[in-house]
Amino acid sequence: MEDLKLVLVSAVALVREDGCLLLAQRPEGKSLAGLWEFPGGKVEEGESPEFALVRELKEELGIDVDTQDFVPFSFASHTYETFHLLMPVFLCRKWQGEPKGCEGQSLAWVTANDLVKYPTPPADVGLMDEFRRWTGDKICGEQKLDTF
Numbered sequence: 581m582e583d584l585k586l587v588l589v590s591a592v593a594l595v596r597e598d599g600c601l602l603l604a605q606r607p608e609g610k611s612l613a614g615l616w617e618f619p620g621g622k623v624e625e626g627e628s629p630e631f632a633l634v635r636e637l638k639e640e641l642g643i644d645v646d647t648q649d650f651v652p653f654s655f656a657s658h659t660y661e662t663f664h665l666l667m668p669v670f671l672c673r674k675w676q677g678e679p680k681g682c683e684g685q686s687l688a689w690v691t692a693n694d695l696v697k698y699p700t701p702p703a704d705v706g707l708m709d710e711f712r713r714w715t716g717d718k719i720c721g722e723q724k725l726d727t728f
């Protein structure tokens with residue numbers, strides 16, 4: 581267990597003006613295929629998590645983002661069978677372009693309430709709960725969706 585390699589993956593909660601969150605479905609042939617995840621990918625040698633995310637969002641979704649528009653949200657630390665995943669998750673509400681599944685993956689804009697209908701990788705379960713709470717706080721705190 582202690583011999584597992586640490587894999588650093590950078591991911592993002594892209595939140596639309598109406599408060600919906602973008603989920604991407606892992607394509608056939610990849611590990612955890614069919615499960616719904618935060619867009620992102622592995623941080624390569626010499627990259628910052630933010631830069632890796634800018635690159636991944638261009639490759640996977642065809643959108644342009646500015647690292648200044650990333651706000652740290654949370655992170656996952658999860659032991660899989662063959663590696664340990666450390667995944668910072670940023671929040672981002674501003675980007676250029678319309679997200680598309682550039683690698684053949686399906687995309688879905690999901691309300692916080694509907695997140696339960698989208699099965700996620702084991703590492704993401706707590707993060708989805710956290711996102712739901714975060715959204716609930718925004719609405720219950722008399723702040724309307726347009727202040728997201």
Ligand SMILES: Nc1nc2c([nH]c(=O)n2[C@@H]2O[C@H](COP(=O)(O)OP(=O)(O)OP(=O)(O)O)[C@@H](O)[C@H]2O)c(=O)[nH]1
Pocket residue numbers: 589590591610611612616617618619620621622636665667701702703704
């Ligand atoms: N992007 C992303 N990866 C996640 C999430 N949750 C989670 O366990 N992972 C795991 O993180 C690992 C790396 O993600 P990835 O497959 O997106 O990496 P990548 O884009 O660089 O793809 P590649 O390695 O095929 O080039 C995978 O084992 C994946 O299952 C998540 O919410 N988003």
Ligand SMILES: [Mg+2]
Pocket residue numbers: 619620621622636640
């Ligand atoms: Mg990826």
